[in-house]
Amino acid sequence: MSTEVAADAARTGAPPPAERRQSGMSEAWRRRLPLLPALIFVIVLTQLPFLGTLIVSFMNWNSYYPEDRGFTGFSNYVRVFTDVNARSAVVVTVVLTVSVVLICLVLGLLIALLLDRKFPGRGVVRTMMITPFLLVPIAAALLWKHALYNPEYGLFNGLLTLFLGDNAPQPDWVGSMPLPALIAAISWQWTPFMMLILLAGLQSRPMDVVEAARIDGASSWQIFIHMTLPHLRPYIELSVLLGTIYVVQNFDHVFTITAGATGSANLPYFVYQTFYTAQDYGRASAAGVVTVAGTLIVSMLALRTVFTVFQQESR
Amino acid sequence: MTIALKPPSQRRTPFRDKAGRQGLGLTILAWAIGLLFFIPFLWMVLVSFRSETDAATNPPQLLSPFSIEGYRNFFGADPWGPLLNSATASVLSTALVILLAFPAAYALSIRPVNKWQDVLFFLLSTKMLPIVAAILPIYLFAQFSGLLDNIFLLTIFYTSMNLPIAIWMLRSFLAEVPVEMIEAAQIDGANLITTLRQVIAPVVMPGIAAAALICFIFSWNELLLARVLTSTVAQTAPVYLTGFVTSQGLFLAQVCAASLVVSVPVLAAGFAAQDKLVQGLSMGAVK
Numbered sequence: 001m002s003t004e005v006a007a008d009a010a011r012t013g014a015p016p017p018a019e020r021r022q023s024g025m026s027e028a029w030r031r032r033l034p035l036l037p038a039l040i041f042v043i044v045l046t047q048l049p050f051l052g053t054l055i056v057s058f059m060n061w062n063s064y065y066p067e068d069r070g071f072t073g074f075s076n077y078v079r080v081f082t083d084v085n086a087r088s089a090v091v092v093t094v095v096l097t098v099s100v101v102l103i104c105l106v107l108g109l110l111i112a113l114l115l116d117r118k119f120p121g122r123g124v125v126r127t128m129m130i131t132p133f134l135l136v137p138i139a140a141a142l143l144w145k146h147a148l149y150n151p152e153y154g155l156f157n158g159l160l161t162l163f164l165g166d167n168a169p170q171p172d173w174v175g176s177m178p179l180p181a182l183i184a185a186i187s188w189q190w191t192p193f194m195m196l197i198l199l200a201g202l203q204s205r206p207m208d209v210v211e212a213a214r215i216d217g218a219s220s221w222q223i224f225i226h227m228t229l230p231h232l233r234p235y236i237e238l239s240v241l242l243g244t245i246y247v248v249q250n251f252d253h254v255f256t257i258t259a260g261a262t263g264s265a266n267l268p269y270f271v272y273q274t275f276y277t278a279q280d281y282g283r284a285s286a287a288g289v290v291t292v293a294g295t296l297i298v299s300m301l302a303l304r305t306v307f308t309v310f311q312q313e314s315r
Numbered sequence: 316m317t318i319a320l321k322p323p324s325q326r327r328t329p330f331r332d333k334a335g336r337q338g339l340g341l342t343i344l345a346w347a348i349g350l351l352f353f354i355p356f357l358w359m360v361l362v363s364f365r366s367e368t369d370a371a372t373n374p375p376q377l378l379s380p381f382s383i384e385g386y387r388n389f390f391g392a393d394p395w396g397p398l399l400n401s402a403t404a405s406v407l408s409t410a411l412v413i414l415l416a417f418p419a420a421y422a423l424s425i426r427p428v429n430k431w432q433d434v435l436f437f438l439l440s441t442k443m444l445p446i447v448a449a450i451l452p453i454y455l456f457a458q459f460s461g462l463l464d465n466i467f468l469l470t471i472f473y474t475s476m477n478l479p480i481a482i483w484m485l486r487s488f489l490a491e492v493p494v495e496m497i498e499a500a501q502i503d504g505a506n507l508i509t510t511l512r513q514v515i516a517p518v519v520m521p522g523i524a525a526a527a528l529i530c531f532i533f534s535w536n537e538l539l540l541a542r543v544l545t546s547t548v549a550q551t552a553p554v555y556l557t558g559f560v561t562s563q564g565l566f567l568a569q570v571c572a573a574s575l576v577v578s579v580p581v582l583a584a585g586f587a588a589q590d591k592l593v594q595g596l597s598m599g600a601v602k
Contacts, residue, residue: 052451
């Protein structure tokens, strides 16, 4: 125990406590005490419900047929993996998440590089850029559905008429291409988020080193590849990780813009629908567990192998 | 014009004209992309100040007669209940988050518990747990305990949703506090609560503000939990907005006005604290 305390003290640079209090509580528990309320709170309110979901996922439970309730083993999972709609939800979730995160990352990096330069009105452009992120998600989704995508009086088709005349094509954006419509709307909202993190990374670059490289004759491209990108690595990782966490869980846009129509339901929407509309608690829970497993496997794999962002710690 | 802003070392005479043209091009590109991202929002503002008949036109009119019909209809439908519910849930849960996260961050940074890194990763992993994966038991519990449609139950769940992020952020801010300050306070006989309140809190105030801002925004924006757990009494502003989902834009000006009004608190907080937003979004992991 005492060696542990000494080791901790050596790590934190704090001296060992001069004098132990006389209470019966050990030093280790005194240290844990400030952590416990928050930790218990999080465990009770996130892990217990998930445990509930896990249990229900092995049950036959549809509230329309209450007398059929009971354990059924893996049948809900079998149904999730064989049900066309559920499989489609898995695919949609992957496609939606990967494409949105990639688009946001590339656009965000490009815009961050543009905003890293000093130019007239930089503050104004930055403020305009972050506005999409500050719109309440369902408000943003309503904006895209009604004011932009609407085939009769949406801005997009309006602009087509304006520029191409009365015979301009008037596509039904959401109806004919639900997934791209979702991807565009979600990317619009999350690109500023990626951009802000990457801009913070760019602005923390040590400029004297970059200057030295420039004087030594390095081209802008060389500086970008060999100096800027390595420096940005933890920022890129962090924006991808957080972006993925939020985009996987997207509910507002799918709910508002397509309502899961024509094969555009992602897992969160599928679970919501199975639970809320179909009242099939067992199948909804199994789909929820699949969502969690997928998210955890991908992000933990990334964190443990590729990502470096959380590895070096200040203390 | 851009050349004058560059440090002298970059100002190489032979390339000045080329660099100047390039700089101007990049400036125009930055403005163009900024405007491109801003135009949907601008359109929303323009449409919200139109009469319903002017709002639904094709091709679009850039300028229409000014009208507050959309706002009058929105406020005429008495949205104050949902707005007040959102404010209650967001403010209360943010306060609760900070209250719980601050000591926890202390126990994970200044005098870390054993395996503190594992605790941090556990907290982060709870953020990877999509809310849908816990929503059924939460709903059943709410129904069973009679707390369905109760704004305080929602507040509790918003607290648990934001607590891990706040702990991550505050931890990295606390790690910056000079150890000597804390030692000095403890030698003077200050107990933990006094140390936290009088020594550490003033130093990390910007970090606390950043964490609070993020928690407020995420609580205010949340839709899925609120939609499942509330109905009429405790309905929040985003749930109220779902009433416009199927209205097929019949009341386009009202839809835009409603979306804007509901977004105002987040827009105002975000614009006012842009720098803190960056620190907050990166969970303090990068500085």
